[in-house]
Amino acid sequence: MAKLLEVRNLTTRFRTERGAVMAVDDVSFDVDAGETLAIVGESGSGKSVTALSLMRLIPNPPGEITAGSVMFEGQDLLKLSDAEMQAVRGDRIAMIFQEPMTSLNPSLTVGLQVGEPVQLHRGASWKAALEKAGELLARVRIPDAKARVDAYPHQFSGGMRQRAMIAMALACQPKLIIADEPTTALDVTVQSQILSLLKELTRETGAALILITHDLGVVARYADRVSVMYAGRVVETGTAREIYKMPQHPYTRGLMACVPRLDGVLGDRLVPIEGSPPDLTRLPPGCAFAPRCSVAEPGCLKARPVLEDVGGGHRKACFVSVESGVPAHA
Amino acid sequence: MLDANVAGSPLLVVENLKVHFPVMSGTVFQKQVASVKAVDGVSFTLNRGETLGLVGESGCGKSTTGLAVLRMLDITGGRVVFDGQDITRHDRAAMRPIRKRMQMVYQDPFGSLNPRMKVVDLIAEPMIVHDILPNRSARSDRARELLALVGLRPDMADRYIHEFSGGQRQRIGVARALAMSPELLICDEPVSALDVSIQAQIVNLFQDLQQSLGLTYVFVAHDLAVVRHISDRIAVMYLGRIVEIADRETLYKRPQHPYTQALLAAVPIPDPEIEATRPQIAVTGEVPSALRPPPGCRFHTRCPRATDVCKTEEPVLRDLGGGQMVSCHHV
Numbered sequence: 001m002a003k004l005l006e007v008r009n010l011t012t013r014f015r016t017e018r019g020a021v022m023a024v025d026d027v028s029f030d031v032d033a034g035e036t037l038a039i040v041g042e043s044g045s046g047k048s049v050t051a052l053s054l055m056r057l058i059p060n061p062p063g064e065i066t067a068g069s070v071m072f073e074g075q076d077l078l079k080l081s082d083a084e085m086q087a088v089r090g091d092r093i094a095m096i097f098q099e100p101m102t103s104l105n106p107s108l109t110v111g112l113q114v115g116e117p118v119q120l121h122r123g124a125s126w127k128a129a130l131e132k133a134g135e136l137l138a139r140v141r142i143p144d145a146k147a148r149v150d151a152y153p154h155q156f157s158g159g160m161r162q163r164a165m166i167a168m169a170l171a172c173q174p175k176l177i178i179a180d181e182p183t184t185a186l187d188v189t190v191q192s193q194i195l196s197l198l199k200e201l202t203r204e205t206g207a208a209l210i211l212i213t214h215d216l217g218v219v220a221r222y223a224d225r226v227s228v229m230y231a232g233r234v235v236e237t238g239t240a241r242e243i244y245k246m247p248q249h250p251y252t253r254g255l256m257a258c259v260p261r262l263d264g265v266l267g268d269r270l271v272p273i274e275g276s277p278p279d280l281t282r283l284p285p286g287c288a289f290a291p292r293c294s295v296a297e298p299g300c301l302k303a304r305p306v307l308e309d310v311g312g313g314h315r316k317a318c319f320v321s322v323e324s325g326v327p328a329h330a
Numbered sequence: 331m332l333d334a335n336v337a338g339s340p341l342l343v344v345e346n347l348k349v350h351f352p353v354m355s356g357t358v359f360q361k362q363v364a365s366v367k368a369v370d371g372v373s374f375t376l377n378r379g380e381t382l383g384l385v386g387e388s389g390c391g392k393s394t395t396g397l398a399v400l401r402m403l404d405i406t407g408g409r410v411v412f413d414g415q416d417i418t419r420h421d422r423a424a425m426r427p428i429r430k431r432m433q434m435v436y437q438d439p440f441g442s443l444n445p446r447m448k449v450v451d452l453i454a455e456p457m458i459v460h461d462i463l464p465n466r467s468a469r470s471d472r473a474r475e476l477l478a479l480v481g482l483r484p485d486m487a488d489r490y491i492h493e494f495s496g497g498q499r500q501r502i503g504v505a506r507a508l509a510m511s512p513e514l515l516i517c518d519e520p521v522s523a524l525d526v527s528i529q530a531q532i533v534n535l536f537q538d539l540q541q542s543l544g545l546t547y548v549f550v551a552h553d554l555a556v557v558r559h560i561s562d563r564i565a566v567m568y569l570g571r572i573v574e575i576a577d578r579e580t581l582y583k584r585p586q587h588p589y590t591q592a593l594l595a596a597v598p599i600p601d602p603e604i605e606a607t608r609p610q611i612a613v614t615g616e617v618p619s620a621l622r623p624p625p626g627c628r629f630h631t632r633c634p635r636a637t638d639v640c641k642t643e644e645p646v647l648r649d650l651g652g653g654q655m656v657s658c659h660h661v
Contacts, residue, residue: 040527095530158445159616167435187387188552189613189632192596196610214526217555219600256600260559263599266579267536270559272530298593 003071004120004208005031005054010068012046012053016062021280023049023063024319025232028307029053031176036202036209038223038240040216040255046214051178055095058084070099074215091121094169096198100161104153110137111149117126136167140197144153148284159190166198173205180212195222216259220244228252231278232289234307238314249315250296251289287318295320341413341514341546342376342399348407350519351397355620363374366620368394370473370570371408373647378513383538383561383578385554387594389620390567392550396516399548401425402431410612412514430460430510437519441505442489449502450487453477476505481535497528501535503627509538518550533560554597563653566590569620569628572647586656588615589629627659633658 012024024046031037041047052058053056056077068075072093077085089095089123094117097103104113114136115129124132130149137145140163140198153161158200162182169177179198184284199222211223219226220240227237236249247253254273275292278284284291290300305317354360376382379412382390385544397403399410401417409418414440421510436442443452453473456462463469472482480501491499500520507515509579521529533556539545550559557564558578566589567577574587584592595611614631618624624631630640645657 034589042527072481082633157616187617188596189592190616192598192610193614194611207419214524215598216600220600220602221598223602227332242601245659259526259600259603260530260533260555261599262555262582262594262597263604264555264559266558270530270533273527273532274531276528277525 002031004073006069006071007054008069008071009048010050010053011051011066012058012063013065013066019241019281021278022283023231024053026228027232027234028067028228029234031208033175034208036199036211036222036223038211038213038219038226039229040213040219041229042214042277043233044280045229047054047229048180050229051095051180051210051212054178055082055089055093057095066329087121090117090168090174091172093176093178094172094174094175096162096165096169096179096182098184100158100185101153103165105163106142106153107315108154109317110156111151111190113147114164114168117168121172132171133167136171136198137164139201140164140167142167149261153205158186159194162190162194163197166194170201170205170207172326174207176208176210177202178212179212181214182211182264183218184213184215188262191218215275216255217261228255231280231318233281233288235289235318236314237307238312242312242314244268246314248310249312249318250287250293250320252316254292254294254295339378339414340375341378342548344395344399344408345373345411346408347372347395347405347410349403350406363465364621365637366460367570367623368404368620369398369579370623371622372565372567372570372572372573373408373564373603374572376514376546376548378546379540379544381549383548383554383564384548384566384567385555385557387552387593387617388402389569389617391570391620392567395567396518396548396550400429400434401517403436403449404590412620422502422606428458431512432513432514432516432607433504433507433510435500435503435507435517435520438523439496439499440491442503443499443506445491448488449477449494450474452491452502453487453506453509456506460510462510472509473505473541473558475649476504476508478510479539480646481531496524497531500532504532504535504539505617508543511543512545514546514548515640516548516550519552520549520553523551529556536560554593566593569623570614571657572655573629573658574656575647580654584654586650586654586661587629587658588660590634592634593630594601 008028009025009283010027014023015022032234039047056071111130111133115133118132119129120126134149135147137148142148142163183194223240226240226243227234236252247256255269273292278288285303286304290296300319305319307315307317309315349365350365352362353364355363357367370394386392400404405418450470451474452468453476457469473660474487477484482501488560521532549560563577564581565572568589574590585594590612591612613632626642628641630636639659645659647655647657649655
């Protein structure tokens with residue numbers, strides 16, 4: 001299948017008082033048309049900065065994309081002018097943020113905001129755009145949608161605001177939707193409603209979805225493929241089934257073991273990953289996970305592992321082989 | 331370990347607890363125009379050494395219940411009995427000796443710990459307030475001891491809170507709560523703000539402390555998998571009421587209330603193969619406002635099994651046997 005998005009060696013650096021931080025460090029991945037890729041990681045792993053970098057929404061200063069390419073439909077987004085990029089955002093690529101209350105303008109009606117992309121990118125009149133907004137709100141199953149066009153965000157519940165954000169993202173039938181923790185702020189029953197809706201609508205429209213989350217359950221339910229990030233790097237990538245069945249990287253395996261599951265054995269003790277995520281301003285020279293890794297070898301502290309194929313498109317960045325617990329190329 | 335005799339007696343009894351917040355209106359002469367019934371008739375019993383999980387979505391009253399048990403909020407109705415003593419109407423002075431025995435662990439340790447105090451002083455502060463150890467160096471020794479107890483190095487006592495990671499801060503929050511050697515800890519979303527790899531460390535810490543100190547927990551959280559892991563019994567709350575309460579195994583294996591079933595179905599299991607075959611139970615809509623809860627069964631507006639009786643008659647908690655209680659007309 002044709003690659004919709006090809007990200008290669010993406011590197012985003014932030015200048016801080018305590019030195020430069022490689023928030024995204026040499027990250028590469030692909031997204032096929034129509035598929036759902038989940039980017040999983042904990043805070044500071046670089047998953048959100050990756051999303052913002054794709055959209056070229058990194059505030060500069062202090063941030064800067066220092067290397068790499070983002071090929072989208074054959075065009076390198078990093079080489080576009082600001083005006084050209086503006087034309088891509090909200091049209092061919094749309095983004096859904098975590099906090100619908102802070103990303104919706106409280107002083108404009110929901111209809112104006114949902115219809116704006118249509119007016120902006122399609123040159124529709126405001127009247128037509130508002131009409132389209134009503135259709136879009138109905139499509140994301142907001143009850144009484146036509147009347148809600150004139151409502152303000154504060155009159156919406158949290159779940160309805162996120163539905164409005166999805167409507168806005170769908171406005172121009174994008175090829176790619178990037179959703180950054182779209183349901184983290186919502187209650188569980190609403191979370192499953194919103195994610196199921198998002199999944200259903202992407203299936204209907206054929207849009208690809210990059211789902212950024214820290215929730216391994218959400219990934220298992222909704223993603224086709226997964227990239228696991230740690231300290232700014234992708235440490236493992238593959239199909240969701242492969243990654244959950246045979247996680248290869250010690251960090252991925254650690255994550256799977258430390259999360260309590262609804263179907264877990266009662267009375268079992270959780271196996272935590274010891275230590276805490278690294279300080280990005282003082283990353284060790286070797287593998288960033290090595291100081292917390294239970295199978296780390298002396299070599300892991302010296303050199304950085306790169307992503308290598310372990311079969312069937314499943315790749316991991318780790319020197320230690322899973323079966324033997326010894327370095328793969330010792 | 332506790333001897334069997336003591337272990338059997340309830341440490342905490344909550345009966346028909348009600349916490350209503352007045353809604354005021356008017357610019358000069360304020361008068362009450364309505365009330366938010368945050369907690370509206372909640373009852374449970376908690377034995378020594380046991381953990382009760384309180385789960386539910388935002389606005390269900392789980393945190394308010396925790397605060398009311400600690401008497402940090404005014405109680406509108408019902409009773410809270412701690413170790414045989416009715417504390418519902420205790421004034422400040424009468425609460426003082428009780429407060430030492432019940433403490434709170436908050437969700438956000440950074441928001442609940444003073445950033446300008448050293449860790450040693452943060453942990454020693456409750457000892458000063460309650461006049462436990464009059465001697466400064468004795469307090470400092472005790473603080474260091476507590477740090478070791480929660481898995482931190484005693485020499486970290488002279489640092490400030492900003493020097494610690496999220497998980498370490500929560501450990502400090504726990505150490506401070508333990509300073510009074512309490513019997514009951516109310517933990518309000520204590521791991522929700524932490525990264526998953528750190529959550530497991532803190533969950534294990536709570537379990538270790540319960541083992542070694544014989545603590546009793548009320549564990550308030552929205553993460554059902556975490557609650558299932560740590561609790562002996564679980565109460566599911568919806569709009570100020572308990573809709574189902576049972577031991578964890580029963581609740582997760584044989585949930586009876588449609589809301590409990592919907593909640594459990596909404597939580598994805600981290601395994602794509604299981605998820606592919608799991609039946610989806612659709613619950614529509616969101617939690618209604620606690621200002622105007624629906625009449626009859628409060629869940630009827632979202633319930634797939636609701637009938638006419640649910641719209642008018644409020645169901646009561648009924649015992650199904652084996653400690654499982656459910657309030658639903660159709661169970």
